[in-house]
Structure formats: structure tokens, C-alpha cells
Amino acid sequence: MKMDLGKIFDLEGESLVVEDVVDLSSVKLSSGIKPFAQPVPVKAVAQNRAGVVTLSLSVSFTLRVPCDRCLEVFEQSYSLTPEHTVVRELHGEDTGEYVVTPDAVVDLDELVLTDVVLELPMVMLCKQDCKGLCSRCGANLNHGACGCKQETGDPRLAVLKQLLEQ
Numbered sequence: 811m812k813m814d815l816g817k818i819f820d821l822e823g824e825s826l827v828v829e830d831v832v833d834l835s836s837v838k839l840s841s842g843i844k845p846f847a848q849p850v851p852v853k854a855v856a857q858n859r860a861g862v863v864t865l866s867l868s869v870s871f872t873l874r875v876p877c878d879r880c881l882e883v884f885e886q887s888y889s890l891t892p893e894h895t896v897v898r899e900l901h902g903e904d905t906g907e908y909v910v911t912p913d914a915v916v917d918l919d920e921l922v923l924t925d926v927v928l929e930l931p932m933v934m935l936c937k938q939d940c941k942g943l944c945s946r947c948g949a950n951l952n953h954g955a956c957g958c959k960q961e962t963g964d965p966r967l968a969v970l971k972q973l974l975e976q
Contacts, residue, residue: 811852815865815896816914818858825857832922834871839930845873852922856896863896865909869922875934879942880950886934892925 811830818824831849838844853868869890876883896909896916909916941951949956963971 811918813854813856813865813916813918814914815856815863815911815916818856818863819898819914822858822861825855827856828854828918830918832919834923834926837923837927839875843875845875846871847874848872850922850926852918854918856916865894865896865916865921867892867894867918867922867925869926871926873930873934877936877940878933879935879940880952881943882936882950882952884936888926888929890925890929892929894921 811828811832813826813828815826818826829852831851833849834846835844835849837846848871850869850871855866855868857864857866867890869892870888872885872887874883874885894909895907896911898910898912898914900908900910909921936952943949944951944956944958946958947956949958
């Protein structure tokens with residue numbers, strides 16, 4: 811979805827509101843998972859205040875991903891409100907703080923995708939205290955103990971353990 815800000819750049823005090831959905835269903839995370847099952851609703855508000863164009867986004871979405879510890883698929887909802895300063899050109903180094911658009915057209919799909927991906931957590935957990943999987947049998951420890959015999963340590967150190975018990 812393209813947003814034409816030409817009128818906003820030219821008139822101080824002017825604003826523009828756009829509401830649409832962005833289809834991120836083809837986006838894959840580094841694990842190869844496609845987490846966006848539904849289109850992402852976006853509200854974009856562009857305002858020219860004192861000659862500075864600010865683009866405020868409101869994005870809500872639900873991820874459907876497997877937990878990184880127990881591998882069970884879960885859903886997590888997010889709401890983001892990123893804000894960007896939009897300029898037609900820069901007179902110096904591009905520090906990444908600005909969205910540069912010489913033709914005054916902003917690609918909201920690309921901007922939303924960047925904002926969403928940057929806000930995603932590095933580790934996806936179904937819950938903070940997820941116990942994960944048993945390293946021996948692979949049972950999900952969130953559903954209870956697996957029944958595996960717990961090792962008491964390295965068998966080569968058994969002699970030392972006997973000395974400590976005496």
C-alpha cells in the first residue's frame with residue numbers, strides 16, 4: 811500500500827489518515843515459519859507540524875508460532891505504535907532515523923514489515939516459565955514429569971561422591 815504525502819509536505823498543518831490492512835502471510839521468520847495467519851490492520855496518520863512530517867502508525871497483529879522451548883504452537887497478540895519522521899532528502903549522513911522519500915510516496919507495507927520484525931522477541935515462549943522438553947525422552951515438561959530416571963551425575967565421579975558421603 812502506497813501513501814502519497816505530497817500534499818502533506820507542501821501545506822503546514824495538513825494531515826492525512828489512512829486505514830488499511832497489510833498482508834504479511836508470505837513473510838517467513840528465520841526459522842522458516844510463516845507466523846502471520848491473518849492480514850495486519852494498520853492505521854497511518856501523517857501530520858506536518860512546523861514543516862516536519864511525522865508518520866504515526868498503529869499496528870495490531872497476532873502471531874501463531876511454535877514455542878522455542880516446548881515446540882507447542884501458541885498465539886501471541888501485539889500492538890505497536892511506531893512513529894517516523896519523513897523527509898524528501900537528507901543533507902548529510904543517513905543515520906536511519908528518517909524515512910527518506912524523494913517522490914513523497916511511502917510504501918506502508920515495507921515500513922510496517924520493518925517495524926513489526928524489529929519488535930518481535932528473539933525467543934518465542936508460550937509462557938515465561940515454560941519448562942521445555944525432557945532432554946532424554948522429549949516429553950513436554952509443562953504437562954507434568956516425564957518419568958525418566960534423573961541422572962545423579964557423571965559416573966566417573968562416583969568415587970568422589972563416596973568419599974564425600976563418608
